[in-house]
Amino acid sequence: MAHGHASGNSLPHAPKVSEAMKEVMKMLRNGISHPPHHGMSPAQYLATRFTSLKPQRNKVPNPIPLLRLLTARQWSFFFVAFLAWTWDSFDFFTVSLTIRELSETFDRSKADITWGITLVLMFRSVGSAIFGIFSDRYGRKWPFIVNNILFIILELATGFCNTYKQFLACRALFGLAMGGLYGNAAATALEDCPEEARGVISGILQQGYAFGYLLCAAFAQALVGTTSHSWRPLFWFGACPPLLIIIWRLFLPENDTYEEHARLRYETGKDDAALSGDKPSTTKTFIKQGRQALKKHWMVLTYLVLLMAGFNFLSHGSQDLYPTLLEDQLQFSRTKVTITQVVANLGAILGGTLVGYGSQIVGRRLSIIVCCLMGGALLYPYTFATTDAIIAAAFFQQFFVQGAWGVVPIHLMELSPGAFRTFVVGTSYQLGNLASSASSTIEAQLGERFPLEPAEDGEERYEYGRVICIFVGCVYAYLLVLTVLGPEHVGRKFGIAHDADVRETSEMVTISRVVSREDERGSALRRMEEARRVRTI
Secondary structure, three states, rough: OOOOOOOOOOOOOOOOHHHHHHHHHHHHHHOOOOOOOOOHHHHHHOOOOOHHHHHHHHHHHHHHHHHOOOOOOOOOOOHHHHHHHHHHHHHHHHHOOOOOHHHHHHHOOHHEEEHHHHHHHHHHHHHHHHHHHHHHHHHHHHHHHHHHHHHHHHHHHOOOOOOOOHHHHHHHHHHHHHOOHHHHHHOOOOOOOOHHHHHHHHHHHHHHHHHHHHHHHHHHHHHHHOOOOHHHHHHHHHHOOOOOOOHHHHHOOOOHHHHHHHHHHHHHHHHHHHHHHOOOHHHHHHHHHHHHHHHHHHHHHHHHHHHHHHHHHHHHHOOOOOHHHHHHHHHHHHHHHHHHHHHHHHHHHHHHHHHHHHHHOHHHHHHHHHHHHHHHOHHHHHHHHOOOOHHHHHHHHHHHHHHHHHHHHHHHHHHHHHHHHHHHHHHHHHHHHHHHHOOOHHHHHHHOOOOOOOOOOOOOOEEEHHOOOOOOOOHHHHHHHHHHHHOOOOOOOHHHHHHHHHHOOOOOHHHHHHHHHHHHHHHHHHHHHHHHHHHHH
């Protein structure tokens, strides 16, 4: 079956195309959302890498009206995704903030305990591939719920570990569960989000990571070492909130963008079956779309993995071992470490939100580049200051680290194939995590080559600051080059009416039929929303 080149009435068993349908098909032919680099030769593409960074002279919008564009339904999707991503972060950092206590319990070195972090990062890529495929094929809702159920089980299990091997096994399984969440959360929050508000919503969503770190630091202060159970209450507590997230998600439907793609697969399967005489198969259409996406977008997918490797090296390299630097190298008390971490993550939340908002105005790539330059300039005080001034350095360093990250969710969404958005966003992010999985272990082991005078209680101390400074500086340089060379597609429309890929796997008449039905459904939903607002007033 030759897809993508039909005149609109090539199916022998298709009903007669109405004049209204022909108008829809005409609109579809003119409405494809191509990226700015579409059709360029390699030489043309490289020649535009600097000129394409120039911001368009758009009017700077007030962020408050942008946020008001979201309906109650879209806000519900955003908040359930934000909370899930926040608790994903909380659960991840439970190990980072209890390295000393875990080391004492299992009688292992701090470097050994960081393997609990490394294994999570390594196995997350497997989880992202599994849950990403299921999310794109069967919907965002149930894979999201299964993810959170596994969070509950495995966080409780970690809290009851008695041996080092049990601890590593639980963290490896935890990585599988955590891997499936990011792509799903990004799709849930952003797919139906109004185009004008995507930048600021992306920035706020990504800061669930910093907010989770902030919550973990606060609860670690309250729960770790305050009972005879040492570090365990933090993990037990971490198993509770996902239950509330699950309940909330149960009451929400699938989002409109997924429903549109699912309906197109179903209709395409029916049309294919009408020609071949086989039974209709949505799965066959899904596989066909996957092959087309890999064939057409393999270079962009490779680029996204390389980009996410850099971003994950940046966040883990600047954050995972930082509490250990404060506590061991600078001899900060637990309270002072907590204060520093809280201030740093307040900077991260502010940075991610503001830079995400700004990326809608100046572009995704330029926003990332500015953050890399500013963050690199602040590395020395972030790692070499020895007084309370390091708290200010931590605030501004994480402002720019997470400022760059605030652009990531929407940047990945805009560059991903529409039919496999959850899989591509989640898997590129988690393969980047896999590439950077040993970052904290590498830093810990390199730090041990620079010993300091032992603490008063005889505990060994190492100069982790020097290692973090050099390591993160190299990562900033890598990200800078990669972002300059990379593509972007600000303002891409996510519906199938504007998706060039679906023309390759579905007939134009089939796409038109689905778009017409979705337009009718969308009009009905808008009328219901308007009626609800009137009743509220």
